Each structure stands twice: as structure tokens, then as C-alpha cells.
Amino acid sequence: xxxxxxxxxxxxxxxxxxxxxxxxxxxxxxxxxxxxxxxxxxxxxxxxxxxxxxxxxxxxxxxxxxxxxxxxxxxxxxxxxxxxxxxxxxxxxxxxxxxxxxxxxxxxxxxxxxxxxxxxxxxxxxxxxxxxxxxxxxxxxxxxxxxxxxxxxxxxxxxxxxxxxxxxxxxxxxxxxxxxxxxxxxxxxxxxxxxxxxxxxxxxxxxxxxxxxxxxxxxxxxxxxxxxxxxxxxxxxxxxxxxxxxxxxxxxxxxxxxxxxxxxxxxxxxxxxxxxxxxxxxxxxxxxxxxxxxxxxxxxxxxxxxxxxxxxxxxxxxxxxxxxxxxxxxxxxxxxxxxxxxxxxxxxxxxxxxxxxxxxxxxxxxxxxxxxxxxxxxxxxxxxxxxxxxxxxxxxxxxxxxxxxxxxxxxxxxxxxxxxxxxxxxxxxxxxxxxxxxxxxxxxxxxxxxxxxxxxxxxxxxxxxxxxxxxxxxxxxxxxxxxxxxxxxxxxxxxx
Amino acid sequence: xxxxxxxxxxxxxxxxxxxxxxxxxxxxxxxxxxxxxxxxxxxxxx
Numbered sequence: 074x075x076x077x078x079x080x081x082x083x084x085x086x087x088x089x090x091x092x093x094x095x096x097x098x099x100x101x102x103x104x105x106x107x108x109x110x111x112x113x114x115x116x117x118x119x120x121x122x123x124x125x126x127x128x129x130x131x132x133x134x135x136x137x138x139x140x141x142x143x144x145x146x147x148x149x150x151x152x153x154x155x156x157x158x159x160x161x162x163x164x165x166x167x168x169x170x171x172x173x174x175x176x177x178x179x180x181x182x183x184x185x186x187x188x189x190x191x192x193x194x195x196x197x198x199x200x201x202x203x204x205x206x207x208x209x210x211x212x213x214x215x216x217x218x219x220x221x222x223x224x225x226x227x228x229x230x231x232x233x234x235x236x237x238x239x240x241x242x243x244x245x246x247x248x249x250x251x252x253x254x255x256x257x258x259x260x261x262x263x264x265x266x267x268x269x270x271x272x273x274x275x276x277x278x279x280x281x282x283x284x285x286x287x288x289x290x291x292x293x294x295x296x297x298x299x300x301x302x303x304x305x306x307x308x309x310x311x312x313x314x315x316x317x318x319x320x321x322x323x324x325x326x327x328x329x330x331x332x333x334x335x336x337x338x339x340x341x342x343x344x345x346x347x348x349x350x351x352x353x354x355x356x357x358x359x360x361x362x363x364x365x366x367x368x369x370x371x372x373x374x375x376x377x378x379x380x381x382x383x384x385x386x387x388x389x390x391x392x393x394x395x396x397x398x399x400x401x402x403x404x405x406x407x408x409x410x411x412x413x414x415x416x417x418x419x420x421x422x423x424x425x426x427x428x429x430x431x432x433x434x435x436x437x438x439x440x441x442x443x444x445x446x447x448x449x450x451x452x453x454x455x456x457x458x459x460x461x462x463x464x465x466x467x468x469x470x471x472x473x474x475x476x477x478x479x480x481x482x483x484x485x486x487x488x489x490x491x492x493x494x495x496x497x498x499x500x501x502x503x504x505x506x507x508x509x510x511x512x513x514x515x516x517x518x519x520x521x522x523x524x525x526x527x528x529x530x531x532x533x534x535x536x537x538x539x540x541x542x543x544x545x546x547x548x549x550x551x552x553x554x555x556x557x558x559x560x561x562x563x564x565x566x567x568x569x
Numbered sequence: 570x571x572x573x574x575x576x577x578x579x580x581x582x583x584x585x586x587x588x589x590x591x592x593x594x595x596x597x598x599x600x601x602x603x604x605x606x607x608x609x610x611x612x613x614x615x
Contacts, residue, residue: 115580242600549587556591 074449079411082503083261085350086477094526102535104543112545113382116296117369123548124389125366128213130555136443138567140413144223151409161406164423169275169485172331175434177460179203180453185380196439200266200354200431205365207427208358209420215417218400219553220412227408230231234395235260235550256550260397261500265541267394268493269523275486276301276528281459297528305521308449308490312513320488328486330477337434341468346440351432358428387537390414393551394544401496437464491521
């Protein structure tokens with residue numbers, strides 16, 4: 074383990090960030106916010122151009138003759154049935170983020186947009202922006218990264234490493250070896266920091282749920298630490314053994330709970346209003362998504378500029394940070410699919426699900442706010458982590474639904490951390506598909522420490538800044554990987 | 570020229586250089602290294 078310089082350096086960098094955060098949480102948050110602010114101001118145009126480029130390239134590849142190329146040998150059949158494959162994509166798309174932001178995000182955008190627009194119009198725009206953040210662009214980032222891993226892995230015989238396509242396409246020159254090595258390192262750092270943020274967000278939400286469930290006084294730091302400790306114990310044990318099948322069951326359980334919750338709210342809430350909102354939001358999104366991808370809000374005031382940085386840009390780099398992790402997962406389940414099937418499935422299905430999800434949870438928020446005068450905005454400003462539970466309390470069987478969200482959030486974090494520790498171990502040991510338990514456990518501990526740093530930072534804004542800082546360099550790597558894919562496809566020629 | 574302007578210029582110059590490099594890498598023939606190997610029928614997969 075200690076003979077591998079990549080592993081050592083990756084552990085040293087992530088460990089140093091975790092240590093810095095534990096010793097001086099405020100210092101790390103401030104530094105991260107300053108550096109990210111500087112980069113976002115100067116490179117906002119580039120980030121938006123990159124994500125739009127990825128969506129356009131995905132659409133072109135899916136529609137072009139290259140779309141017929143199989144991710145595997147020409148006569149290979151898909152490993153999983155289409156239904157089972159699509160449901161696994163749902164699982165990858167679902168996560169603690171959707172549970173956390175379901176109502177909170179559309180309402181946060183509403184708060185800002187309503188300063189400039191009429192209230193009724195603002196609700197539609199807020200849903201549109203939320204769908205943009207979780208929709209086609211986000212999934213195009215995942216899909217294209219996953220496609221690079223799947224194409225070079227299953228068709229061109231490369232190991233599941235980000236450096237592999239670079240070395241395959243450009244050769245084994247000294248410079249390309251160095252760039253490949255650096256890509257693997259940056260991917261590891263971006264995944265580790267991104268996961269730490271998810272752990273923190275999940276712990277914040279589980280804490281709020283437990284407080285709502287048992288009527289505890291909000292604000293106890295002790296409870297946060299207890300939840301964090303239980304979480305660490307829950308994921309460290311599976312890391313010592315091969316529980317991939319068990320993890321799939323847990324992930325599917327979380328997904329079924331979340332899907333059931335969405336259907337329950339849709340039926341128990343104002344169904345006509347929610348369905349109307351979903352249809353309108355879907356139409357507005359399909360009509361405006363491409364243009365929104367190029368919008369940099371350059372001519373707007375500072376208030377809008379700062380909102381753009383802390384939401385749109387942060388989300389886009391967050392998806393980039395998660396891309397290698399989610400990419401490896403979706404590549405592994407997509408062997409035998411054609412490029413067209415892969416891109417359409419990975420981009421369209423989870424996007425449709427997100428539109429439904431935010432239409433239901435955002436719609437419930439807008440209905441309460443605009444028709445019943447429920448003080449959702451006050452709750453949002455006071456405690457964003459408790460928003461989902463506040464909404465659920467207005468519904469029948471709320472004890473049950475709150476408990477379901479707590480369980481689902483907990484399961485999502487455990488399965489994410491376990492899978493991430495596997496992917497990190499694989500990346501840091503030269504693509505070893507069965508990394509040793511010692512390496513997996515070490516990554517589990519580092520992920521826990523990074524999660525703790527984010528929890529100690531105490532605010533979701535600090536969490537977002539730290540994640541963005543880890544993810545920003547990865548923008549360049551993802552573009553390089555796409556260039557590798559396009560160059561190799563061109564060299565191989567169009568399929569007949 | 571202020572420090573923030575200089576930093577802005579450097580950060581964007583880096584991006585321009587990177588984009589240029591990507592175009593160069595895409596169009597440059599790496600003298601037999603790029604695109605060589607077996608024809609793409611998936612036969613060189615693991």
C-alpha cells in the first residue's frame with residue numbers, strides 16, 4: 074500500500090485538507106470561498122460553455138452513426154434488462170440531494186426571483202431554474218464521463234482509470250503519462266471532497282428529521298455527532314467485506330422509499346395543482362434549457378451574480394466532481410449497450426425523474442405559500458435542512474413519512490460512501506477491481522474526516538465552497554477525456 | 570492595472586491556452602500512436 078506514490082499523495086492531500094478543516098474550520102471555509110469566488114468570477118463563461126458543450130456533444134453522438142457503436146464487442150448483449158438498467162439509473166440519480174433540496178431549492182430561487190418578477194411568474198421560473206440545475210446538463214456531464222470510461226474499458230481494453238484513455242489515445246510519452254497521473258489524482262481529490270459534502274448534508278438532514286420525529290429542541294450539536302458516529306460505524310463495517318450485492322439492496326430500498334414518498338405526496342396533496350405544475354415546468358424546461366446553459370447573467374446586478382455563483386456554477390462543478398464516481402457506476406451497468414442507448418437512457422430518464430420530483434415537492438411548497446399563506450419562506454431562511462420535514466408535517470401520516478425520509482437519507486449516505494470508498498481505492502491502486510480492505514478502510518476514514526470538517530463548518534454555503542474548490546480543476550480533465558473519446562472515434566472511423 | 574484585473578487576465582489566459590491545446594491535441598496526428606491498434610470491433614477489450 075505504501076509503495077504506491079499516487080495513493081500516498083492522494084491520501085496526503087485529502088488528509089491535509091481534512092486536518093486543516095478540523096483545526097481551523099472557519100479558516101478553510103473562508104479561504105475556499107475566496108478562491109472559488111475568484112475563479113467563478115473569471116471563468117463563469119468557461120464553466121457554462123463546458124457544460125453546454127458536453128450536452129451538445131452527447132446529443133450529436135447519440136444522433137450520429139457513432140451512436141450504433143456497442144460498449145463491448147459487436148455481438149455482445151446488454152448485461153442487464155432495460156427495465157433493471159433504467160431502475161439502476163434512477164438509483165444513481167436519486168440521492169440525498171434530492172431529499173434535501175426537494176422543496177428548499179425551488180423556494181430559495183423563488184425568494185430571489187420574486188425581487189425582480191411577479192410572485193406567480195416567479196414560482197414557474199424557480200422550478201425552471203431548479204430543473205436546469207438537476208436536468209439535462211448535469212446528466213450530460215455524468216453520461217459523457219461514463220461513456221469515456223465504458224468505451225475505453227469495454228471496447229478498447231483499458232483499465233477503469235481516467236488516465237487510461239489519455240495514454241491509449243496519445244501514447245505513453247512522458248508528458249502524457251504525467252497528465253494521466255495528474256488526472257487520476259485530481260479525480261480522487263474531487264470525489265473525496267464531493268462525498269464529504271454529501272455526508273455533511275445527509276447528517277444535517279437526518280438530524281433535523283430525528284428532531285422533528287421526537288420533538289427535540291433544535292440546535293443540539295451533540296445529536297449531530299451521535300448521528301455522524303452511527304453513520305461512520307454503519308459504513309466502515311461493509312468496507313471490510315465484499316457486500317456489493319447488499320449495498321445494491323440498500324440503495325434500491327432507499328430509492329423505493331423516495332419514489333413511494335413522491336407518489337404519496339402527489340396523491341395526498343393538491344394533485345391537479347402538482348400535475349399542472351409538472352407539465353408546465355417540463356414544457357418551459359424543454360423550451361429553454363439550451364439557452365439557459367449559455368446564460369452567464371453578466372448584465373445583471375451583484376445580487377443576481379452572487380446567486381448565480383452560489384447556485385448554478387456551484388452545481389455544475391459539483392456534478393463535474395461527482396462525474397468520475399457516478400461515471401464508473403453507470404459504465405459498469407451499461408456493458409453491451411450502444412452509445413445511443415447509453416446516452417439517451419442516462420440523460421433523459423433521470424432528468425424526467427428530477428422534473429417529476431421537483432414538480433411534486435416544489436409544487437407543494439408553492440401551493441402552501443401562494444394559496445394557504447404557509448410561512449415556508451421564514452422556515453427556509455431559518456433552517457434550510459428542516460424544510461422537507463416542515464412540509465411533510467402538513468400531510469397525514471407525517472410521523473411515518475418523516476421516519477421514511479430519515480431512513481432513506483441514511484441509506485443513501487451509507488451506500489454512497491461505501492461505493493465511493495471502492496471507486497477511490499480502485500483509482501488509487503492502478504485500477505485494481507478488488508482493492509484490499511486496508512485501502513478501502515483508509516478511504517472510508519478519510520471520507521469520514523472530510524464529512525466531519527464539512528459538518529463542523531456548520532453551514533451549507535461553506536460546504537458548497539469547499540466542494541467547488543476541490544472540483545474546479547476537474548473541469549479541464551473532463552474536457553480532455555471528451556477530446557480523447559472524439560479523437561479515438563474519429564480514428565476508428567464511422568461504423569458501417 | 571489592479572491586482573484583481575491581473576488575476577482575471579491570468580485565469581482567462583490559462584483557459585485560452587487550454588482550449589488551444591485541446592484543439593491541437595484533437596487535430597495533431599501523434600505519428601501512428603493515435604488511433605492505431607486493432608480496428609474497433611471490440612476485439613481488444615479485456
